[in-house]
Amino acid sequence: MADRSRAQSDRRKQWYWAPLLSAVLILLPAGAAGATVNSITAVRWSDVGGVLRLVFDCSTVPQFTYQMAEDDMTLTVAVDNAIFRGQLPRIRSPRLQGLDVKASQTGTGLIITVRTTNPGDAYRAFALSQPARLVIDIGNRTLAGDSGRPVSTRGGKIISRTLAPGMVLQTGAVIGPAGPVWTYLLEVDPRQGWELRPVLAAGAVIGRQTVSGMATTTRATAAVNGSYFMNNGEIIGLLKIDGQIASTDGVVRSAIGIMPDGGLIFGQPEFSGRLRLPDGRQLAISAVNRQRGENSLVLYNHYYANRTGSNQFGVEYTIDAGGVVTRIDDRGNSPIPADGGVLSAHGLMAAALTGLRAGDKVSLIIDLGDSEWNAARHVIGAGPTLVRGGRRFVSAVAEQFPPDIAVGRAPRTAIGRKADGTVVLLVVDGRRDTSVGMTLEELADFLIARGVVEAVNLDGGGSSEMWIQGSVINRPSDGRERPVGDAVAIYRRGGNDR
Numbered sequence: 001m002a003d004r005s006r007a008q009s010d011r012r013k014q015w016y017w018a019p020l021l022s023a024v025l026i027l028l029p030a031g032a033a034g035a036t037v038n039s040i041t042a043v044r045w046s047d048v049g050g051v052l053r054l055v056f057d058c059s060t061v062p063q064f065t066y067q068m069a070e071d072d073m074t075l076t077v078a079v080d081n082a083i084f085r086g087q088l089p090r091i092r093s094p095r096l097q098g099l100d101v102k103a104s105q106t107g108t109g110l111i112i113t114v115r116t117t118n119p120g121d122a123y124r125a126f127a128l129s130q131p132a133r134l135v136i137d138i139g140n141r142t143l144a145g146d147s148g149r150p151v152s153t154r155g156g157k158i159i160s161r162t163l164a165p166g167m168v169l170q171t172g173a174v175i176g177p178a179g180p181v182w183t184y185l186l187e188v189d190p191r192q193g194w195e196l197r198p199v200l201a202a203g204a205v206i207g208r209q210t211v212s213g214m215a216t217t218t219r220a221t222a223a224v225n226g227s228y229f230m231n232n233g234e235i236i237g238l239l240k241i242d243g244q245i246a247s248t249d250g251v252v253r254s255a256i257g258i259m260p261d262g263g264l265i266f267g268q269p270e271f272s273g274r275l276r277l278p279d280g281r282q283l284a285i286s287a288v289n290r291q292r293g294e295n296s297l298v299l300y301n302h303y304y305a306n307r308t309g310s311n312q313f314g315v316e317y318t319i320d321a322g323g324v325v326t327r328i329d330d331r332g333n334s335p336i337p338a339d340g341g342v343l344s345a346h347g348l349m350a351a352a353l354t355g356l357r358a359g360d361k362v363s364l365i366i367d368l369g370d371s372e373w374n375a376a377r378h379v380i381g382a383g384p385t386l387v388r389g390g391r392r393f394v395s396a397v398a399e400q401f402p403p404d405i406a407v408g409r410a411p412r413t414a415i416g417r418k419a420d421g422t423v424v425l426l427v428v429d430g431r432r433d434t435s436v437g438m439t440l441e442e443l444a445d446f447l448i449a450r451g452v453v454e455a456v457n458l459d460g461g462g463s464s465e466m467w468i469q470g471s472v473i474n475r476p477s478d479g480r481e482r483p484v485g486d487a488v489a490i491y492r493r494g495g496n497d498r
Contacts, residue, residue: 018416033072036060038082040101040110040134045091051139052095054114057182058082058132063475065173065180066136067291072119073097076282077112077136078180080434084110095121095138109433114138158183166192167221167490171433173275176442178409184434184466184474185223185450186425187418188490190262195493198226198241198380200486201233205289205487206305209232209484211465212469212472220489224413224425227382229485234290236273237381239486245271245288246303247381253399254383254456256415257462262493264417266385268453269373269400273299275343276363291365295347296321299364301335304384307333311395314346315353323362372451380458380488386414386444387455394440404461409437411464411477415488416447424452425488427466432476459484 016056041060046053056062066077084101091099097115104111116138125136158172160480166189173180188194201209208229227247228236235247238255248271257265274284275297286296289304292314300308308316310332313342318327321339334342343354343362356362368374384395384406396406411430417423426447430437438446440457447455462478472481 001425002271011294017249020113036081038079038132040079040082040086041085042086043089043099043101045089045093047093047095048188051137052091052093053331054091054136054138056100056112056134056136057086058134061129062127062134063434064127064134066125067180068123072117075114075116075125075136075138076102076125076432077114077125079110079112079134080432081084081108082110082115087157094231100478103120104433106433112136144395148338158185160425164221165467166194169473171473174446176436176438179436180434181438181442182429182474183267183446184429185429185492186224186466188423189423190421190423194221194423195258195262195491196264197490197491198234198239198246199223199489200241200246200303201484203237204233204305205235205239205303205485206233206309208485210481210483211487212481213483214468214487215467215489218489220467220491222425222466223487223489224415224467225459225463225465225484226380226486226488229469233483233485235485236380238269239381240368240376240379243377244282244301244303246301247274247379247384248273248288251288251400253381254377254395255381256383256456258378258380259375260377263421264374264415264423264454265376266417267373268385268390268455269368269370269379269381272367272369274365276365277353277356278360278362281352281353282325282365286349293343295349297349297353298344299341300334301341304336307335308342308344310334310344314344317351317353317356319343319362323364325356325358325360325362328358330355361383380415380486381401382458383455384440384457385455386440386457387416387447387452388437390448390453392417392441392444392446392448396440403450405457406440409439409442410460411437411462412443412460413458414443414447414455415458416452418451419453424450424455425466425490427474429464429466429475430461431475432475435475440481445448458488 042055044055063080079270105446121140158170168187170185173182199214201207211223235428237249239247247467252270275283286300292298292310312332315330316334319340384399412428414426428438429435462482463484465476466474
């Protein structure tokens with residue numbers, strides 16, 4: 001089979017529509033999403049100049065993938081969220097054996113099957129918007145109309161576009177073991193003046209916002225979803241913004257560090273915090289910007305919210321930027337100053353602080369394990385690791401991720417780095433007939449095939465989203481944007497007000 005595929009590829013290499021490993025893909029309109037059912041009401045055809053054209057009249061612009069079978073004569077087009085309300089015409093063409101339209105197995109789309117007569121024919125499918133149509137061409141010659149530069153890739157071809165110097169978007173579908181997967185890969189070169197940074201929903205840990213909302217508010221060029229989060233928006237994982245810890249987690253997991261020069265580091269930094277009291281004693285800080293627990297000492301800063309949200313069963317010490325205690329309160333829910341913070345203690349930790357008075361000076365000692373992580377300007381914790389040293393290294397079990405993240409195919413978001421320092425942001429759609437998603441292992445292999453040497457998984461599922469220059473370009477599985485806890489955004493260095 002490999003020799004046969006290689007021979008066919010050599011024979012038809014001038015047609016980018018010809019199959020590579022029996023897969024062909026198309027570029028869908030950016031930002032297409034929604035639950036409107038697409039009604040296909042009529043099918044028309046023509047056979048002129050050596051090309052058979054099939055035209056499907058649609059109520060909305062169709063979203064679809066297509067694939068040529070190994071016999072090189074059966075083309076399957078999967079149309080998402082569509083129904084067929086018309087009748088098939090009788091087609092008299094020497095290029096066509098048969099045409100079928102039927103509902104998909106899930107009942108949420110259509111499967112169009114085109115059986116050709118010549119295994120050497122070229123083929124393509126594309127959408128029109130005014131009016132909305134799906135067009136399929138079968139021909140014995142080169143088919144014009146390419147809208148992008150084809151890039152060969154394992155399992156198909158990807159359309160590549162340069163959005164700006166140092167920013168390249170590669171979009172398309174690949175055919176995986178379980179079906180088609182739509183992929184959106186953005187390459188960003190920090191050496192060309194681009195920088196990444198985390199952005200909190202509405203500027204605070206507490207609260208949620210869409211990726212597009214965060215990106216628009218901060219005037220980003222592009223963005224993807226970032227950390228895991230709780231229902232109230234509280235970040236699950238380590239988060240550092242502009243040198244200050246915004247969130248911590250009780251489990252040591254994979255993270256990405258963004259250095260002052262824009263380069264990325266990958267690893268598993270471990271937060272350690274200590275409070276040095278005036279008498280020289282040091283107490284362990286349990287967490288930063290997390291809900292206070294039993295016998296714990298939590299540090300709240302301006303990234304959390306306007307107030308701590310704590311109850312009355314503890315004591316809270318407000319400190320200024322110099323570490324001087326300015327307020328002591330045992331009623332809870334203390335206001336958080338813009339500079340400085342609040343030390344919230346419960347149980348044994350509250351007892352250890354009984355001697356602390358207003359006007360006393362304390363010191364905070366914050367450490368992420370080594371000098372490199374401490375020097376990172378930003379840190380985004382998520383996980384698990386996907387790629388290490390250019391090899392697949394999925395650490396889901398070691399990092400104690402639950403099955404809903406670690407197992408099965410789903411929409412995914414990942415961030416990685418190539419050997420030359422190029423940053424890669426990847427989103428794959430899932431939970432659809434036209435895009436089934438990826439396992440963590442498949443995600444790692446996809447990145448490795450594109451030259452990524454280090455990569456970490458970010459939050460996925462309905463959160464997975466890529467926003468570029470004003471548009472959501474993927475299809476979030478919720479059918480709309482999901483408000484999330486934070487995002488990873490891209491800016492022109494020194495050119496955005498944030």
